[in-house]
Amino acid sequence: MATPHTHDQHASHGHGHGGYDPHGSYLAAKGGMLTTIRDWATTIDHKKIGVMYLVAILFMFFLGGMFALAIRAEMAVPTTLQNGVIHGQLFQSGDDIAKGNNIYNRVFSLHGIIMVFLVIVPSVPASLGNFFLPLLIGAKDVAFPRLNLASWYIYLTGSVFAVIALVMGGVDTGWTFYVPYSTMTEEGHLKVVWMILAAFILGFSSIFTGLNFVVTVHKLRAPGMGWFDMPLFVWGIYATSIIQVLATPVIGITLLLLIFERLFNIGVFDPRMGGDPVLFQHFFWFYSHPVVYVMILPGMAIISEIIAVHSRKQIFGYRAVAFSSLAIAGIAFIVWGHHLFTSQGEVASVIFSALTFLVAIPTAVKVFNWITTLFRGSIALTTPMLYALGFLFTFSIGGLTGLFLGALSTDLHLHDTYFIVAHFHYVMMGGTIIAFIGGIHHWWPKMFGKMYNELGGKIGFWLVFVGFNLTFFPQFILGTQGMPRRYASYDIVNNPGFTFIHQLSTAGSGILALGMFVHLFVFLHSLVMGRKAAANPWGGLTFEWTHASSPPIEHNFEHEPVCTHGPYDYDDIVPANTKPGEFVLPTPSPAGARHH
Amino acid sequence: MIDALGQLTAGSTHGSLGLPALAQSAMQNFWFGPDHAPNSALGRDTDALFIFIAWVCLISFALLMVLMVFFVFKFKRGGKGYRVSAAHNTPLELAWSIIPLLVMVVIFFWGFQGYVKKLASTSGAEEIKIIGQQWFWSVQYANGGTPRDFKRIGMIDEAPVIVVPVGRQVKLLLTSKDVIHSFYIPAMRTKIDVFPNRYTGMTFTAEEAGKEHPVYCAEYCGDQHSEMAAIIKTVTAEEYTEYLAKIVGPDPAWNSVQRGEFYSKRFGCTACHTVTGKASTGPTWLNMYGYEQPLEGGGTALADENYIRESIYDPQKMIHQGYGPRSQMSSFQGIIGLEQLNDLIDYMKTKSDKGGVAPSPNAAPKGAAPPADAPADADR
Numbered sequence: 001m002a003t004p005h006t007h008d009q010h011a012s013h014g015h016g017h018g019g020y021d022p023h024g025s026y027l028a029a030k031g032g033m034l035t036t037i038r039d040w041a042t043t044i045d046h047k048k049i050g051v052m053y054l055v056a057i058l059f060m061f062f063l064g065g066m067f068a069l070a071i072r073a074e075m076a077v078p079t080t081l082q083n084g085v086i087h088g089q090l091f092q093s094g095d096d097i098a099k100g101n102n103i104y105n106r107v108f109s110l111h112g113i114i115m116v117f118l119v120i121v122p123s124v125p126a127s128l129g130n131f132f133l134p135l136l137i138g139a140k141d142v143a144f145p146r147l148n149l150a151s152w153y154i155y156l157t158g159s160v161f162a163v164i165a166l167v168m169g170g171v172d173t174g175w176t177f178y179v180p181y182s183t184m185t186e187e188g189h190l191k192v193v194w195m196i197l198a199a200f201i202l203g204f205s206s207i208f209t210g211l212n213f214v215v216t217v218h219k220l221r222a223p224g225m226g227w228f229d230m231p232l233f234v235w236g237i238y239a240t241s242i243i244q245v246l247a248t249p250v251i252g253i254t255l256l257l258l259i260f261e262r263l264f265n266i267g268v269f270d271p272r273m274g275g276d277p278v279l280f281q282h283f284f285w286f287y288s289h290p291v292v293y294v295m296i297l298p299g300m301a302i303i304s305e306i307i308a309v310h311s312r313k314q315i316f317g318y319r320a321v322a323f324s325s326l327a328i329a330g331i332a333f334i335v336w337g338h339h340l341f342t343s344q345g346e347v348a349s350v351i352f353s354a355l356t357f358l359v360a361i362p363t364a365v366k367v368f369n370w371i372t373t374l375f376r377g378s379i380a381l382t383t384p385m386l387y388a389l390g391f392l393f394t395f396s397i398g399g400l401t402g403l404f405l406g407a408l409s410t411d412l413h414l415h416d417t418y419f420i421v422a423h424f425h426y427v428m429m430g431g432t433i434i435a436f437i438g439g440i441h442h443w444w445p446k447m448f449g450k451m452y453n454e455l456g457g458k459i460g461f462w463l464v465f466v467g468f469n470l471t472f473f474p475q476f477i478l479g480t481q482g483m484p485r486r487y488a489s490y491d492i493v494n495n496p497g498f499t500f501i502h503q504l505s506t507a508g509s510g511i512l513a514l515g516m517f518v519h520l521f522v523f524l525h526s527l528v529m530g531r532k533a534a535a536n537p538w539g540g541l542t543f544e545w546t547h548a549s550s551p552p553i554e555h556n557f558e559h560e561p562v563c564t565h566g567p568y569d570y571d572d573i574v575p576a577n578t579k580p581g582e583f584v585l586p587t588p589s590p591a592g593a594r595h596h
Numbered sequence: 597m598i599d600a601l602g603q604l605t606a607g608s609t610h611g612s613l614g615l616p617a618l619a620q621s622a623m624q625n626f627w628f629g630p631d632h633a634p635n636s637a638l639g640r641d642t643d644a645l646f647i648f649i650a651w652v653c654l655i656s657f658a659l660l661m662v663l664m665v666f667f668v669f670k671f672k673r674g675g676k677g678y679r680v681s682a683a684h685n686t687p688l689e690l691a692w693s694i695i696p697l698l699v700m701v702v703i704f705f706w707g708f709q710g711y712v713k714k715l716a717s718t719s720g721a722e723e724i725k726i727i728g729q730q731w732f733w734s735v736q737y738a739n740g741g742t743p744r745d746f747k748r749i750g751m752i753d754e755a756p757v758i759v760v761p762v763g764r765q766v767k768l769l770l771t772s773k774d775v776i777h778s779f780y781i782p783a784m785r786t787k788i789d790v791f792p793n794r795y796t797g798m799t800f801t802a803e804e805a806g807k808e809h810p811v812y813c814a815e816y817c818g819d820q821h822s823e824m825a826a827i828i829k830t831v832t833a834e835e836y837t838e839y840l841a842k843i844v845g846p847d848p849a850w851n852s853v854q855r856g857e858f859y860s861k862r863f864g865c866t867a868c869h870t871v872t873g874k875a876s877t878g879p880t881w882l883n884m885y886g887y888e889q890p891l892e893g894g895g896t897a898l899a900d901e902n903y904i905r906e907s908i909y910d911p912q913k914m915i916h917q918g919y920g921p922r923s924q925m926s927s928f929q930g931i932i933g934l935e936q937l938n939d940l941i942d943y944m945k946t947k948s949d950k951g952g953v954a955p956s957p958n959a960a961p962k963g964a965a966p967p968a969d970a971p972a973d974a975d976r
Contacts, residue, residue: 081751084872097751098819098877105819174816180792181775181817187922271793277776278791311671317684342778342814343789343796346715350708357700361693368692371660374667381668389664396660400653407649407703409642409710413785416778416814480627480646482782484814487822493750494810497629571683 025449026554044145045554049152050131051447054440056159057127060118061433065516067111069509072471074104076506078499079489089489101488105172108486112175117199118159120432121291124298125244126155126209128439129237131447133213135544135552136231138222138561143215147208154205161198165191174486176288179269179280183261193259200255203248206294210244213237222543224563231542231567232308232321236301239325243290243297243332251287254280278343285336293332295428297325299395299435300366303388306442307370308568309540310385311377315568317369324362331359341411349408356406363399367392382538383457387438390465394430398423401476416486419479425472437464437519444523445537446544449551450530456522463515470508474501542567623647632782635807635830636800638713639785645706652699714786717799721767724758728770728777728790728813730924731820732756732864741843746861747827749810754861755825758811761836762802771795774926778815781828783807787814802830819877820867856943859936863928871947877924879916885941886950892920904941908932 026047029036040048070090077088079097086092091103130148134141142148165171168191173182177196186192217238221230230238258280260266267273269280308315315321337344337352344352370392379385401423404410414420444452478501483490490498536545544552547561624647634640725736735743735758745757760766770779772792780787784800813824831839846855860866868878879889888896889903892915897903906913909932911925932940945951 079751084874086751095874096876097823101822102819105816105821172818178776178816184775185818271791276793312673314683316682317689320684320689341711342787343776343791346712349711353707353711354704357704360700361697364696365689365693367660368689371664371667372688374664374671377667377671378673379668379671380673389668392664393661396657400657403649403653403700403703404646407645407707409638409707409714409785410646410649411707412711412714412787413642413646413782415787416780477627477629481629481632482780482810482812484780484812484822486816487812489751489822491750491752491810491812491825495631497631 023553023558025549025551027448027551042149044141044149046130046134046142046145046148047447047552047556049148050127050129052152053122053130053155054127056155057119057123060114060159061123064111064114064119065513067107067114069513070107071104071111072506072509074107074488075490075502078492078502080492097489102172104488105174105486106170109172109174110166110170113162113171113195113199115428116175117202118162120295120428121202121206122155122209123295123432123436124302124439125213125237125240125294126151126205128302128436128443129213129240129298130209132443132544133216133234133237134220135446135548135556136234136542136567137217137220137225138543138547138557138563139216139220140555140557142212143219144212147212151205151208151212154201154208158198158200158202158205161194161201165195165198168194171195176284177255177258178284179258179261179275179277180271182258183270187262193262196255196259196262200252200259203252203255206244207248210241210248213241214245217241222561222563226563228319228322229563229566230322232304232315232318232325233301235322235325236297236304239329240294240297240301243294243329247287247290247294247333250283251291254283254287257283278340281340281343282336285339286333289336289339290329290332292424292427293328295432297328299391299432300325302435302439302442303370303391305542306384306388306438307373309442309538309545310382310388311374311379312539312570313373313377313568314566314571315369316372316375317365318566318568320365321369324365327362328359331355331362335359338406338411341408342415353406353408353411356402360399360402360406367396367399380538382441383452383454383461384438384442386458386461386465387434387441390461391431391434391438394426394434394465394468397473398426398430401426414479416484417479418475418483418485421485422472422475422479425475430468430472434464434468440523442538443544444526445533446548446550446552448527448530449533449549450526451533451537452522452526452530456518456525460515460518460522463511463518465515467508467510467512467515471505471512472508474504474508477501478505541565541569620647623650634785635783635802635804635809636785637803638710638800639783641710641713642785645703645710648706649703652703656696714800715788715798717767717797718765721765721799722761723767723769724760726758726768726770726779726790727773728779728817728824729773729864729926730775730818730867731813731824732867733758733779733811733824733826734862734864735826737840737843739840739844741840742862744843744847744858747808749825749827752823752825754864754866755827756861757808757827757829759829759831759836759839760802761833762805762830763833765799765801767797767799769795769797775817776815777813777817777824780812780814781809782812783809783828789815802828805830805832805835823867852939852942853946855936856939856941859932859940860943863932863936865940868925875918878919881944881947883948883950885944885948887948890917891915892917901941904944905937908937908940 026045030039040052043049074090079089080087081097086095086097086100089097089100091100091107093099093103130142171192172185173192182192217234257266257268261269265273267275269275269277271277304315304321335352335356337348338356341349341353404414405420405423441452441457478498481495481497483495483498492499533550535548535550538545540546543561547557624643627646627650628643634643723738727734732754733756735756743756743758746754747757749755768779770788770790771794772790774792776792777790778787779790779798781800786798786800788796788798790796807830809828811826811828813821817824846858850858868876870876870880871882873880873882884899885904887899889899890896897914903914909927909929911923911927915923
């Protein structure tokens, strides 16, 4: 930064250390390789922690994705027995179908455990949230930077535990760890305990991050930034953090009880000792339902940012979108029973069904608001915008198919079938992951100071979008026709059509995987030879675009930013009736150009 | 209201094939295909609700997507569309909150009444008791009888055929011996979880006789979860009465080996033990009797009558090598009675070249009448 400026207090400390410039990029190396490694390993910079999370989460996503492809490969051909010879079993182990099934059961369990606990729960908050929450509210860092680093190491520890359990042979409990199966399977083996411990440890990472973000939003907003001046990404992450802090302790206690159950036979859940397995289901879903919103709210938050910035429009009904995040977070706590329509008491089921329909309203409101935002906007079909529009498509399907499951009589038919599998993949993958990838593209120039190849990004999007829908839409039909989930094989005598539908789905998963690899290639290409990104390539109005360089300096801003307008006040800043060609957006300037 | 909606949506076969009826049957076919028609009035009610929700979804989804695509093209950057527009509009926002809420009230009540009817039993219901166990269903009728027929479905060897009457409500009372299972009859559009520490119930009233419907386990229960199946066979009321009279205990004409073979399916032994020499979840019965069996943790044991008896009643005591450290099998104490055990041992002997014993004479323990040791008695 050649521009003259008044030094802030931190500026003077760094000078004179091997070319280290506190006003340079946060990515700039501070010395040799060892120094750099030590710098990253001990950093309390939210941006570096966010980047480390991003890399780890994407690696875990790759791992979970490989298990997903293995599942689809097994399902492509039904297992049959002809003259005592097994045909079509991918994981065949000797001449015993059950042993092959057992391998399949481990594969789908590991897919679920990795994707839920190691990928989707931390995905957006820990990576993009860490990086951008402080930037969006004009703060130098999160409220507790050291706690943030601790969260990262706890996440790493949890991952190591999960990998140890995986190397020991993996578990076949399913990601839900339902008792008494999870207490009885492979009795005496410690790997199930390792895996449960992994989930237990990861919970603390989640709690610490959530706590950190709640305090950050309350205490570190830039001068002039009231609650309703906050970008919607901040609202979404804030609502998410509240759920993380309140719900995660419950799963911690539950998993601990489960470990005691396995090791010491305490008999809380195990009916052999007078325990109640339905109690476990209630405990489990009391956390795991709210956590569905931990997964989806940050995705929605990203979509609000992308749609506003790439269509240069004030978000329609800003307050409705903000409050709907809080409403969803609140209702999230009182609908867990809809996972138990086939196992809990009838009266409870009726109450939970009614409550479940309530959550549809704020969700629908968000979708209506996003689409109305497009009206009279100035829409650029960039890769992030394609992802936002793709999200509206897939997430709408995910949300609408929830109606079939919230209604009691249809749920008795669809519960635990492929319909559920398709529904939650449309929400988790079609919602969270699609938004996540869109968000990475949206903020990529800011994070790494390089542009990605737009054509490559679009090719990746179309492959992912087509592949995703081809993978999961057919699974709705499998579900309505009675295919239960977690089946290592399927009954083609009574369901001759299943093989073809499964093959469609498997073909889709291949296209989906190809799209993901295109994205990976585009990102690597950008890091190595991408052209330099401007500070504000999209013309955004939030602090990370208007007040920070690309990539940001170590302390984020040269001067503490002051909030002078709403996050999406395009109408005020761009005078009405300006012809499109005469757009004058706020200077996409390096940090410090706006004076106050 | 519900009935009116049901008629509106349940593709009526009579009347002209107008566009709505065509669309309706297209929707039905798309989701359920030709092979998966329900066989109960409640199943059809569930499908009608499903189709109703499917229309709600299709219409609102199409509306959203058409608007989205239209906006994207109309207001593309560089075009003429951009103008300042309202940041919010309270009446519009209220409308799109309240209208969906009203639709959801309808869906909730419709689903609620179907759910209650699926679970509530009437006084004349035919009660059938079902026990789930890794990985088979055992069935007991009100008169103590158990199914005689077992049917192969694909690779599933011995799925019990559960015969039920049409036109009369059937109430299933279910419990489990080990982990959680779920009894799922797609053709009746219903399922219920089956727990080891309680009874759960479900009902259905089949309409059409002469059908065979698959039953699947829908709650993940381990290695052979996907092979834990049964068949529901619908028969007329008269056929059902005849059937019930036939199934009290094993056929009196059978000898001990035939009874033993029947019990080996009835108690689900064959879910894990083959008689072909092929290893499965448990050791094969082929050439087991009379041979020294290697044990987990070293040593051997002679597979004689006492070995078999102990393996059935206390499976954890001596575990065959390769099936430990803990046996997957749970105890059949109190389930397989002593007479039944005798028959099973006779059956196992015929599968071994060291068996050497001729089947004991053809006799039911207490004369020609249905034996008092009907297997089902032991289930209690």
